[in-house]
Amino acid sequence: MGQSLVTILAIALASNLDNAGVGIAYGVRGMGISWWANLIIAVISGLATLLSGWIGRVITRVLPPHLAAWLGAAALMAVGVWVLTAPWRERARRGRTPHNVVSRILRDPLAADFDRSQTISLGEATVLGLALAMNALVGGFDAGVVRIDIAWTAVAVAAASYVLLGMSAYLGRRFAAKAFGDRATVAAGTLLILIGLHQLW
Template structure:
């Protein structure tokens, strides 16, 4: 019975982790829906697979590192990484909100806060997509092609690399977790598009931006308490 309960708690933790890493996709979906940009099923699959692959790679690295240190040390380091990534997201979101100008309030929100500000020419387009997700519709066709979906998927997956590394070190399954992340990403992006198109929920994307940070912090603290 205890084992069953532990398994349920573990599954819920993985789902919460997946939701935390997919809320930016939900916000991006709202932005696309509000601007009537369609994301075909195949493009949604590409976005989801990109997230799954990124998480899988980062968790593989985390799992390999954890093999060379004690279980408690690995769990402690992993939990600390989750907390630090969560704090970074929260502080960065608050900082972005405090720097808003009155003109920013009159603009149509993108639903996603900038995650990186590196000035690397090769990644310039990806950085711009993070700042304004609808830029991913490069050809202005009104729908997201597979190539454009890959760019958006990479942009949305950037913040997941560190979190995936930490999650693997705390004991999250390196096979199940990426699958769940991909499924949740698919559901939240498609739900965001529907809500943005149908209800034009402008306020929701901005308010959701800080939630991933708090979820990751909560997961990290919960892992620390288990050590």
């Protein structure tokens, strides 16, 4: 149980470190995230974790357990590498406008404020939540294939989403801590890779 708890907490943290970067960006620019907008984003992350965890659990009924565990670890590490290399890809794409909304928000969180009101509305919170739920999807899938409690993983991911986004927005407003936000993506990618490697051994 102790090891499962550590894995659940690690997945919750890795799934939401991008939220810290978004919160910092909003705080530095003075953008407001109300408690209910933050709650919507957290619920979407939790539901994404639950859905992908269920899919992972279904896969374990088809594949042998060791193969399913390797698949989950490979998915975590692949997404970790993708997240880790995001800053380099961003520099390579600089000047080009992404075609879809999710890509635009992931590159520039301020793009979620469609009406430029300096606050995140219900609709904007929903779109932002969907964009930020990408890491939660792979974390939930991994929890499903290694047969960790999916419900508790979803609760942990949602709670971490709410706390990290709210806390980092406050820190951004209070201290203009942009440097931390820039490092959040690298930290998230590294943690996802480490969780995957840990599962292989």
